[in-house]
Amino acid sequence: MTEISKNSVIHTLITENEGGQRLDNLLFKQCKGVPKSHVYTVVRSGQVRVNGRRADVAYRLQVGDVLRIPPMRVAAASPAQAATSGAEMKLRLPVLYEDEALLIVDKPAGVAVHGGSGESFGVIEALRRQRPQARFLELAHRLDRETSGILLLGKKRSALLALHRMFREGGQGGASGAADKRYQVLVCGRWLEPLRHVRLPLVKFLLSSGERRVRVADDGRAAHTVFRLLARWDRFSLLEAELRTGRTHQIRVHLAHLGFPVAGDEKYGDFAANRALAREGLKRMFLHAWQIGFPHPVDGRRMAVQAPLPAALARFLELLSTPESLAYGRSV
Structure with missing residues (x-):
């Protein structure tokens, strides 16, 4: 799609990248700095046209449509x-x-x-x-x-639509059409099981402050996480978490419910432990999306991508494994 000009009328052909979008949503993206109220005004006044005709703000653009966009008044930046x-x-x-x-x-x-x-x-x-x-x-x-x-x-x-379909399917243990998402997570406590499937339904709720939270509840949506033990210390364990579903805060809530809160988690974690961890050098939540496998959305070839642990997390693991770090003990 042709870039929007703020000073002249633009006529542009809608491609597959824009097809299916609401007219107002496309204009918000293309007309950066233009107040939304002004976008609605020019559409409703007929200055924005699709195939030469007036169009409603909710109109779904079709591939091949010709869109007319008039000059737009840009708000001054504060x-x-x-x-x-x-x-x-x-x-x-x-x-x-x-x-x-x-x-x-x-x-x-x-x-x-x-x-x-x-x-x-x-x-x-x-x-x-x-x-x-x-x-x-x-x-x-x-x-x-x-x-x-x-x-x-x-x-x-x-x-994008192919990726959305893939993530809606959720993890299927390596099924060819699904995403295999893996995280590295440090938890408080000694995790004993090499492999554990956790199936606990989750429901969203609001605190009195209006903040969104999630908890385990029988009437919640199905949620499935697979945990694998990677390393263990006296007070902490390093796990790999594989998402079989993609619920909000799924890993964090599953672990907190089991009594193994994520180190540094300010929503669901052990707040006293978090303060001690900050003094020892862990000043963020130890949860990192480190690996994903999925079919390419265009040609279907299997993709495998990794992101190494951030330096701050890697340094903290080194601290845990250092003999002088008596507060945490040795790995076993």
Whole structure:
């Protein structure tokens, strides 16, 4: 799709990347800096046209449609918006894999995947600003703000829809059409079982403050996580978590319910232990999306991508294994 001009009328042909989207959503993405209220005004006044005719804001664009977009009034950027824009441009997002349909990045901890809910910007906003030439770029799935690691994005709408279908299917123990998502997670406590399947249904709820949380409940949605023991110390255990379903906060809630909270988890963790861990050098949640296997959304070839542990997490594991670290004991 042709880039929007703020000073002249644009006529552009809708491709497969834009087909199926609501008209207003496409205009919000294309007309950066234009107030939403103004976008709605120009659509309802008939200045935006599809195939020469007026169109409702909810109209689903079709491949082959010709879209007319008039000049748009851009809102002046506030100092806060300017600071946010600078932060977006400086956000470092290592690229793990990229082709014409797919982008895979290594998301750092402490950054949301998208803006909203108190976040001024996220990974998707940063990538769009860093790649102004990109015709299409959308998140294929989510990672918690506190979680680091592998994040997939679609660069074509057809690829994005295929990725969405794949993630909806969930993990099927390596089935060819599903994603095999693995995390490394450090928990408080001595985990004894080499392999454990955890099937505990989860339900979302709101705190009195309005904050979203998740808990185990009989009437919740089915959730299945497979845990494998990687290493163990006197007070901590390193696990690999394989997601067979993709519920919100699934790994964190399953582990907390079992009495093995994730080290550094500020929502579901052991808060006294977290304060001690911060003094010892772990200042974030120890949950990292380190590996994924999945069929490529275009040609179906099996993909395998890994993201190494961030330096801060690797250093903390070294501390646990150091003989001088008597507070934590030796690995067994």
